[in-house]
Amino acid sequence: MAEALMVTYKRLPVEFVRGDGPWLWDSNDKRFLDAVSGIAVCSLGHTHAAVQRAICEQASRLIHTSNLYGIPNQQKLGERLTALSGMDRAFFCNSGAEANEAAIKLARLHGHRKGIDVPAIIVMEGSFHGRTLATLSATGSRKVQAGFEPLVQGFVRAPFGDLDSLTAIAATRHDVCALLVEPVQGEGGVQIPPADYLNRVRELCDRHGWLMMLDEIQTGMGRTGRFFAHQYNGILPDVMTLAKALGNGVPIGACLARGEAAGLFTPGSHGTTFGGNPLACAAALAVVDTMESEDIPAQAAAQGKRLLEGFKTALGAVTGVADIRGLGMLIGIELDRACGELVGMALEQGLLINVTADRVIRLLPPLNLDDGTADQLVAAVSSLVRDFLKA
Numbered sequence: 001m002a003e004a005l006m007v008t009y010k011r012l013p014v015e016f017v018r019g020d021g022p023w024l025w026d027s028n029d030k031r032f033l034d035a036v037s038g039i040a041v042c043s044l045g046h047t048h049a050a051v052q053r054a055i056c057e058q059a060s061r062l063i064h065t066s067n068l069y070g071i072p073n074q075q076k077l078g079e080r081l082t083a084l085s086g087m088d089r090a091f092f093c094n095s096g097a098e099a100n101e102a103a104i105k106l107a108r109l110h111g112h113r114k115g116i117d118v119p120a121i122i123v124m125e126g127s128f129h130g131r132t133l134a135t136l137s138a139t140g141s142r143k144v145q146a147g148f149e150p151l152v153q154g155f156v157r158a159p160f161g162d163l164d165s166l167t168a169i170a171a172t173r174h175d176v177c178a179l180l181v182e183p184v185q186g187e188g189g190v191q192i193p194p195a196d197y198l199n200r201v202r203e204l205c206d207r208h209g210w211l212m213m214l215d216e217i218q219t220g221m222g223r224t225g226r227f228f229a230h231q232y233n234g235i236l237p238d239v240m241t242l243a244k245a246l247g248n249g250v251p252i253g254a255c256l257a258r259g260e261a262a263g264l265f266t267p268g269s270h271g272t273t274f275g276g277n278p279l280a281c282a283a284a285l286a287v288v289d290t291m292e293s294e295d296i297p298a299q300a301a302a303q304g305k306r307l308l309e310g311f312k313t314a315l316g317a318v319t320g321v322a323d324i325r326g327l328g329m330l331i332g333i334e335l336d337r338a339c340g341e342l343v344g345m346a347l348e349q350g351l352l353i354n355v356t357a358d359r360v361i362r363l364l365p366p367l368n369l370d371d372g373t374a375d376q377l378v379a380a381v382s383s384l385v386r387d388f389l390k391a
């Protein structure tokens with residue numbers, strides 16, 4: 001196929017030409033139920049009317065001016081997101097990796113301000129933070145790092161969800177300035193830490209003057225049943241990164257910060273040409289408006305619970321199904337064997353699913369999925385899994 005493209009993806013043999021809500025159509029007009037949502041991006045579904053309208057209106061007036069000038073949409077979006085999250089300030093960029101780059105730079109500024117010459121950031125095993133050099137170095141996966149050495153220095157690795165290991169690091173290392181963690185590991189296989197993990201991490205960060213930095217790129221914007229996953233814990237991070245669903249498909253990322261961390265950047269210390277441009281911010285404003293006015297996080301919480309119960313009923317007793325877990329509409333079905341081939345089998349049946357960490361079926365349907373379509377999804381995935389395990 002596409003000889004003109006670098007081979008960064010093993011693409012599936014399908015090309016979509018149109019979408020509507022949780023549905024996609026290919027060039028043969030075959031319909032697919034989309035439980036991937038462009039990897040947790042199109043959380044309001046495809047071609048959402050309010051987002052579409054906002055993009056068209058903004059595109060007809062002004063698309064880009066650069067951050068050399070004021071951008072009213074960016075200002076408004078910053079106000080909306082800080083109000084929703086309790087953070088103080090936002091920096092807008094174009095992707096998740098860039099949002100995490102900003103967070104890593106904030107951590108290093110914070111470390112130097114504390115008098116640490118070579119500051120280190122605690123990151124987790126099994127984490128995913130992006131594909132740039134700094135973010136792949138922070139990522140806890142050898143597959144992502146292999147071949148790109150030398151890695152960026154200044155990361156200390158700990159097991160995810162394990163507080164004792166963090167306490168041990170705190171006792172022995174005095175160069176730590178921050179900790180970066182996902183509330184739920186998405187790429188890592190829908191790994192959910194103990195319920196009070198983030199609370200304990202918050203206490204540890206406070207005790208040691210570390211910035212608590214949450215990568216909510218996948219878990220944020222309603223995916224887990226709250227606007228931001230850490231809101232289940234009733235805590236605030238010092239830094240939080242967002243991207244994926246923020247623009248419902250229009251590329252935009254954000255690094256939000258609170259307190260001292262919100263004042264670390266000064267003119268010239270960080271920047272972006274495209275970040276937070278009028279068009280991307282118009283899309284994100286429409287996303288935020290819709291999510292707030294329709295209480296999409298609550299819908300995700302309720303529908304996620306229904307889906308999880310549905311899967312437990314359908315698959316809970318099936319030999320070969322190791323675990324069924326989820327938070328909101330971030331759902332993982334772990335099998336006792338590698339199951340990457342399920343993705344192609346599902347595709348043939350008009351169903352889009354994802355498999356991550358080799359053995360975990362990851363489902364990321366749109367958050368406004370109706371009951372009937374949700375039931376269809378449970379039935380389709382469950383029968384697929386049963387057939388796969390029988391074969």
Ligand SMILES: *Cc1c(COP(=O)(O)O)cnc(C)c1O
Nearest residue numbers: 095096097128129130215217218
């Ligand atoms: C997708 C993802 C990223 C990277 O985002 P990009 O937009 O692909 O750069 C970082 N962290 C998490 C948790 C993600 O899910």
